[in-house]
Amino acid sequence: MNDILPSANASIPVPHTCMATSRITLPPLLVPRTLASQLLRLYDYPDPRRPGRIIKGYDCPHAVRTARMCAAVAARLGHSPARVKQYQIACLLHDLGRAGLDRRLFGRIWSWARAHGIPTRPREWRAVHPETRYGRETEAFVARYRTAMEGDGITLDSWACEQVEMRLGYARRLAARLRTMKPILRELGVTWAPWMGRVMLYYYYPEKLEGAQPWVRQLAEVLVACEQFEAYSNQRRGRDYYVRRREDLSEAFAYLHTLQREDIISRPVVRALRELAAEGAFDAVLAQARGRALTARERAYLRRTDEE
Ligand SMILES: [Fe+2]
Secondary structure: OOOOOOOOOOOOEEEEEOOOOOEEEEEOOOOOHHHHHHHHHOOOEEOOOOOOOOOOOEEEHHHHHHHHHHHHHHHHHHOHHHHHHHHHHHHHHHOHOOOOOOOOOOOHHHHHHOOOOOOOOOOHHHOOOOOOOOOHHHHHHHHHHHHHHHHHHOOOOHHHHHHHHHHHHHHHHHHHHHHHHHHHHOOOOOOOHHHHHHHHHHHOOOHHHHHHHHOHHHHHHHHHHHHHHHHHOOOHHHHHOOOOOOOOHHHHHHHHHHHHHHHOHHHHHHHHHHHHHHHHHOOHHHHHHOOOOOOHHHHHHHOOOOOO
């Protein structure tokens, strides 16, 4: 876990110019370092194909960086310290429904789907296939495409269906993982509240937050905003998922504005994130996600982002 939690809340050295090194600080982890490591271990998943082998969480550093940014934005929006701490736990676990992700197989399935114009998210699936029973998107996908995929060399065995479930059945898989983990969470002293699970589902299932209290909805929006902001800066994900050659901050902000136009995230959330970025609060986290320091030009771009 040391690479994931390099030095709890400490600063990390980042080359500033060719001669000097400045130290910039990561937004804090509010939960104790040991607890954070134990929570991240919940992403470990026994490999059903190779007994004794554990599949490590695909992108725990993404979860940590997202959780750091989320807490900073939530605090900026005025949520109480106690709530923000609970929220950070939910953010650390927000991708738990992906525990067991088989990078190659997952990539093959979803590249195939994208190449065939097939929806890859539950709400997109339901828009195209309103006849599918709510929550049965995985079954509908498998029934519809099993033969075609097999023709293209992708066998939809139970392990492949799990990979489908990680996207199209995310709510069900997350609920199952959380159920399994409840006793461990209790042992770790974590009091799990239902809102924590709901904020984790918002990106794929915005309808599940209809009627939620405004503060729950806002925390859900913050998670979406920070998770996407991180993902757009995450070099590893860029390579593995998005066939991206370089990370571009303006694309990250453009996507946040798209989400704002679609009413997935609200203006105050985007504004708080932009303000913090402009103040330099996310420089370290972005440098870590990209695997390199921000250039002077990128820093200047971030400093400008407090302007609407
Ligand atoms: Fe995520």
